């Protein structure tokens with residue numbers, strides 16, 4: 052099983068490492084810094100985005116390993132429209148209810164827990180040890196950072212970023228393009244494009 056990861060970043064390395072744990076045998080990177088960049092950790096960088104588009108049918112799966120939520124989502128959509136075989140990557144030490152819906156190109160890292168009836172869109176990242184409780188709905192391109200706890204029935208809009216160690220109260224609605232700062236406790240709704248920090252979370256001036 053041969054996997055291509057677009058984006059030879061630190062995040063990309065975790066995607067590759069998670070893929071190996073999940074049973075993929077051969078992982079290579081593509082990145083627009085190629086040919087100057089030829090290696091990402093133990094994995095080779097073998098071409099840029101154009102090369103991946105040309106070679107896309109040679110892989111059993113493709114995933115975008117770019118940290119920027121908007122760029123990751125746009126590249127995922129571009130690959131999908133081109134007919135590329137996008138895949139999801141889930142670490143064997145993540146726990147997902149069988150009822151969870153995970154969109155194309157989303158990744159779930161070690162120690163994450165996603166509870167019953169959650170729906171996650173395309174190109175989401177559920178990072179190490181994050182917990183998403185029942186009935187949450189995450190739109191495309193959301194990143195839930197390491198150690199974050201999201202209570203039940205929370206909704207998160209497209210390309211929002213829930214920072215490391217944050218917690219989100221049940222039934223809160225987080226808009227699109229939101230940044231939740233590291234360690235924040237979100238106890239009320241957050242409007243589109245806002246950045247919130249602190250305990251309880253408030254708009255970051």
Ligand SMILES: CC(=O)SCCNC(=O)CCNC(=O)[C@H](O)C(C)(C)COP(=O)(O)OP(=O)(O)OC[C@H]1O[C@@H](n2cnc3c(N)ncnc32)[C@H](O)[C@@H]1OP(=O)(O)O
Nearest residue numbers: 178196197213214215230231232233234235246248249255
């Ligand atoms: C595997 C991985 O690595 S996943 C990545 C995980 N990373 C994260 O989750 C990071 C989330 N990002 C943050 O929390 C950021 O600090 C942000 C987005 C809230 C703010 O970033 P910036 O605009 O660059 O703020 P900057 O670092 O310049 O700090 C400005 C002020 O805000 C304060 N501040 C920054 N972040 C926070 C925070 N999370 N909570 C409270 N205060 C904060 C700083 O202490 C500083 O205060 P000061 O002016 O009194 O000195």
